[in-house]
Amino acid sequence: MKQHAVGLANISILSVMVIIAVSTTITLFLGTEETLSTRFPSENNVTMSPPDMSGEDLERHAEVLYDRIEQYTEEQNQQVKDRVKYQYVNLFGELKKNVFELGEINAADGMMALLIPLKDFNQMSAQVYDLKEGEALIYNNGSSVDLDSFVIAEQEYNTIPLKKVPQILKSNTQIVDTIIAVLPTVQDIDEVLNYNNQQPDNADTQWYADYHWNTTGSEAVKKEYANEINKITQADDLEVSGFYESRETSRQEWYSMNGGFLFLGIFLGGLFTIGALLITYFKQVSEGYDDRERIQIMQKVGLDKQTTRQATHSQIVWMFTLPILTAAIHTAFAYPIIHKLLMIFGIMQHKLLILCTVGVVVAFALIYWIIYRITSKVYLSIVE
Template sequence: MNTLYYRLAMTNLKNNRQFYLPYILVGVVSAMMFYIMRAIQGNKGIDAMRGYGTLKIVLFLGVIIVGLCTCIFLFYTNSFVMKRRKKELGVYNILGMEKKHIAKVMAWEAVILYGISVGGGLVFGILFHKFVAMFLYHLTGLAESIPFSVSGWGCLQTIELFGMLYLVMLCYNFFQVKLADPIALLHGTYAGEREPKANWLFSGLGVGCIVTGYYLALTVYGVIEAVNMFFVAVLLVIAGTYALFISVSIVILKLLKKNKKYYYQTAHFITVSGMIYRMKRNATGLANICILSTMVLVMISTTVCLYAGTEASLQNNFPREINATLYFDSVPDDAAQEYLREQIASVAEEQGRKMTHVSYYTDVVAVTHNEANAVERYDKNASYGFSDMGMLYVMTKEDYELYVGEPIDELEQGGVLVASLTDFLWDTITVFGQNYTVEGQAVFPDDAPDGEMTDFLGSTNVLYVIVADDDALNRFCVQDQVQYHIGIETDGTQAERKAFVSAFRGVVEDCKAQLGFTTGLITSRVEQQEIYLEMNGGFLFLGLFLGSMFLMITVLIIYYKQISEGFEDRERFAIMTKVGMSRDMVKSAIRTQMRMVFFLPITVAVVHLAMAFPMLKLMMQIFGLANVPLFVGCLIATAAVFAVIYFIVFRVTSGSYYRLVYR
């Protein structure tokens, strides 16, 4: 008896291969991608590599996201396949098969699909694991030799995850069959075709969500605000997108239908009436395509930009090969500064390095709250928020002159220069309760010897105050330590520069006790380069990996939608040809409708991407990337490539649609 159920299940799969082949392909690819991500993430060889922490976190997130997407994706495809199978299952029931017998057939189908998907996924996953891992290591600059082997945990977790998924889907499918009567199963394929009504309230809410999301993205002004508002804007736009396709589109079509001059043209009549008749179900699929397309565009464009801009980010965040900050209780005297400089020059000579640039300057830094021309220390218990936090940098006239490369007029005692993002409009400034006369605006030009100082002024709440001398600077040292900054640029290979950084740290450590300072942060561009490459390479890998998965989901949704449209339209357009419409006229109407339906999602996705640009641009600054032309280029290139792929998929899947309609 079980053999009969098995043979019947195999026959069903063969007869419905138009639906099941893509379903099996998705299962195989999903299992393969999950295994590869889990195998790479669980590779013990990564733990022994330098800086593996960032990569492990990225890969761990990848495993979770791939697992969640697999669950959602398989349930989506399963629901479509079941909808097309309901009529067939209803026939079985009418012909005398009890529902328990149908359940056994469905169980065998699930076992066969599970075996092919997981078995094929693991085989291809094991085969492509090394290739994908090597691609990841190339992106992240990891040159260490890493052993490759079949991941037992990866296989086990893939088998477990997909086993649970297929079991839950089987239970869901049988539950639907059990609750439905045979007549409902026979007509289940065509359920939900009532013409939807125009919902003006829901449409208004949808438009309001999109407009609000766009407003948040376009008016955001700071990095912190962009991070805080990003997910709010995303959720609003997602909700608005569903409303746009489900309800707003129906309202528009209803308005077109009321326009008698437009509606009663043959091509328009077919297109508008056909889209209205089943718009609710179509709209959900179109909204899914639009949201997935937007995710692909954002994910790939941002990660490609981060990777391409790695060097620019390094230069922006680490303007010198070595950047060191030492903390003193007061401004170090000339003798202490000269001794430290001699020691640094000596170690450079010992290492055989030529210091092509050396800069030293002193300042006092404080976290503040700025209001008008008054600067107070930031109080975390006060009523103002985190976004009101500011930074105050106080430095001497002598150090300022080193930066601008030219002398300035003498400052009177009690007089200061002020530099800020916008013009400082007041004649006086109050800093920590002390009044000072503003004698002019300080400017850090881009071509100054240390023009990178202007990067700090890119923050709206950063304020620079230039005082006359060390005595004036020491007045700010009551609660804040003096920061002594060292910036060094040197020649040499990567290994030679690493050796010099190590020797530099040794000199600083040796001088601590004698000069009485504490070591702050010592960073090296050559060391950070490895970390940045690993981080950005990991993000690019994850972006491409997940982008490929979302693209696969999008392609399958388009394919199933084309097939669904084909079955629904075949009978409808056959009737139209029988009542006198020419075949060419019907074809023209079909093409018009298909173009409207399938190119609307990518159009809206590109609009979403354009509206999100200001917010995404600010969020890229978190990683030190402020290269706007590069980001724009990556967005345009990604959108162009995706549009080409989308068009190709549309043309290929349209063939299946036309074959069904014209059969």
């Protein structure tokens, strides 16, 4: 075993590559609907992010686009449902005690701050909140520590902790640690934004305005509707144009992309599986010829065939068991990183990834068992 440790290590590495490549791509394909739901919170999604514009100006220009969308929807005898519209600012930094220091993007414990005005948050929330000047609602998805105060851009706010936030916000804050801060007015966020953009080492950022809504109608109607809405959001007479995305029109594109990943994962997984099996097979054949003379000598001095079979069987079992167990352990330790990568594609739940990983491990172990049966027979025929 010591002599052939390098070969066993190579088989283990190939086995890990098979398990990870196949399980992640299967998860990605089977989770396409979850990806679509996370990537597109509603059937129709518009985002506006004009540079160098205050929150009030963006709100005024955005309402013009919203009115046009709703007017066209009514003209098509459709109904706007589950409407959500809000403005926000994304800032990167580092939280030190209760102070959010802007601009520390590359810090080891860097995080993101999502700032939302109270008026927009109340429109999304099931509960209506009231804030006085110098107060803020705080939700921190990266820590359970409650902050008595929150300092950002040299402004201190007395905090009111939020235990939960609307899902449309929470789903966009799970990849990195994020503080959601609800400030009393748009002007408060403007001050933070201006402070950040005036810092020479900080990357400039801007306001964002999101509008999400659903409509009635069949799939064909929704696709035609999406094409027209896309034209409306890009009209030349708008002060601020929007970036429009539709879940229906994007579904085929996402399935095609994830299907491509699945093909690539299965292809690479098959390639690595063949490599691991060939290494295993020819390694056992080579060991069989090396052990043949020694075992025959032992048989001549009284070692019976049953004892020979038990000894060789034990060696072969360890040969096959150790790599697959090592691969499973390595995959378990790599699981958090794999899940983080899949979160980029909108796969937030753990259940699907766990089921796919366990299924791939079982399937790979079955293939491994088949080659074990074949190899053990060849090995015994050689040494006997």
